[in-house]
Amino acid sequence: MIIKLKRQLPLLASILASFAFGSPAIASECAGNPSAIGTSRTIVVDPRAHGRIGTMSYPETLPLRDKEVVLTFDDGPLPPYTSKILDILKSECVHATFFIVGSMAKAYPALVRRAYEEGHTIGTHSMSHPLAFRKLTEEQAKAQIEDGITATVQALGDPSHLAPFFRFPGFGRTNAADEYLASRGIMAWGADEPADDWKKISSDEIVRRAMRRLESKGGGVLLLHDIHARTLAALPTILKELKARGFRIVHVVPTHADRPATVTADADWLPRWRRRYVQPAIPIAAVLDPDGLVLAKKSADALCALTPVPRVKQASAEGRRKPAVQAKPAAQAKAASPAADRPSTHGKARSHEPPISVAGHGHHRRPHVERIRAEALGKRAMQ
Numbered sequence: 001m002i003i004k005l006k007r008q009l010p011l012l013a014s015i016l017a018s019f020a021f022g023s024p025a026i027a028s029e030c031a032g033n034p035s036a037i038g039t040s041r042t043i044v045v046d047p048r049a050h051g052r053i054g055t056m057s058y059p060e061t062l063p064l065r066d067k068e069v070v071l072t073f074d075d076g077p078l079p080p081y082t083s084k085i086l087d088i089l090k091s092e093c094v095h096a097t098f099f100i101v102g103s104m105a106k107a108y109p110a111l112v113r114r115a116y117e118e119g120h121t122i123g124t125h126s127m128s129h130p131l132a133f134r135k136l137t138e139e140q141a142k143a144q145i146e147d148g149i150t151a152t153v154q155a156l157g158d159p160s161h162l163a164p165f166f167r168f169p170g171f172g173r174t175n176a177a178d179e180y181l182a183s184r185g186i187m188a189w190g191a192d193e194p195a196d197d198w199k200k201i202s203s204d205e206i207v208r209r210a211m212r213r214l215e216s217k218g219g220g221v222l223l224l225h226d227i228h229a230r231t232l233a234a235l236p237t238i239l240k241e242l243k244a245r246g247f248r249i250v251h252v253v254p255t256h257a258d259r260p261a262t263v264t265a266d267a268d269w270l271p272r273w274r275r276r277y278v279q280p281a282i283p284i285a286a287v288l289d290p291d292g293l294v295l296a297k298k299s300a301d302a303l304c305a306l307t308p309v310p311r312v313k314q315a316s317a318e319g320r321r322k323p324a325v326q327a328k329p330a331a332q333a334k335a336a337s338p339a340a341d342r343p344s345t346h347g348k349a350r351s352h353e354p355p356i357s358v359a360g361h362g363h364h365r366r367p368h369v370e371r372i373r374a375e376a377l378g379k380r381a382m383q
């Protein structure tokens, strides 16, 4: 217990510190730019606990709150765009994650170092960005991942400066490559919203698409590229719009010996738009007689455990109030009854016609509801 408490002390201290002093990079503290959006908070993630994020590729995403956005930049570094993007982020006190291509790191190592030194998180994005990553052999895929890491570490000069975060080029994930990353303790990053900035669209259109998608999902991991003039032109407006619409920027860093993971529940890693509680399927008609079904005496948990009644395509006479009526096979029923040739009575017309009571057309009587009621009545009769 004492050991556990000791381990949690730095975390408690950091939580208390954040309450007392706030996040170090909130907008009001952004030197020289009072209108900056800033970075609202930093979350620490453990790749071995939740190793695959981003709903464009995986079921889970980062444990963000409503209207929180994580900015990511792929494919660089490339002058002059990366350096100008770093200038913009610095002036707005925004921290992002850069997914570096190994060959670019070899060509422009100083830019990789600058991004790290300015507080951004550095992940990798393969060695040479093969567009058909999925078609690589397992060995080729491993080599792309490892060589990209080696080149980026060489640029950084210190392996501890590299986050164990990887994004597949062109989102070309495979199960084998996912498993390989997991075995190496590397977190696979998809994204939640693209801004289509790799397409030949205007910077205004990049802003529109980014904002529309972020609004529709209430935030998430935004995918951008620091190698295009149009992205550079769009970024100041994206940041301005994010601030105007109440979004907040979140910075993501990996766990470290003296930096425990941000405390989260597993459900926090589900995208917010999928966190809704799913109601059990209980037909309204069945609830009309709660005593008969003993629903009134059931706990909430027991109600949730009720098995939804399957939709009945082929109705039968089972559960009718007159059990003497036997079910007939559909073909037989059709032959026996002229009513079977009637046109569909769905829609408005249905309310003007009496329910058809022949076997094979019991769907008008909602037989599953009838069955539940019949079972309840049976139970009551036995009491």
Ligand SMILES: [Zn+2]
Pocket (backbone or CB within 6 Å): 074, 075, 125, 129, 168, 169, 170
């Ligand atoms: Zn890429």
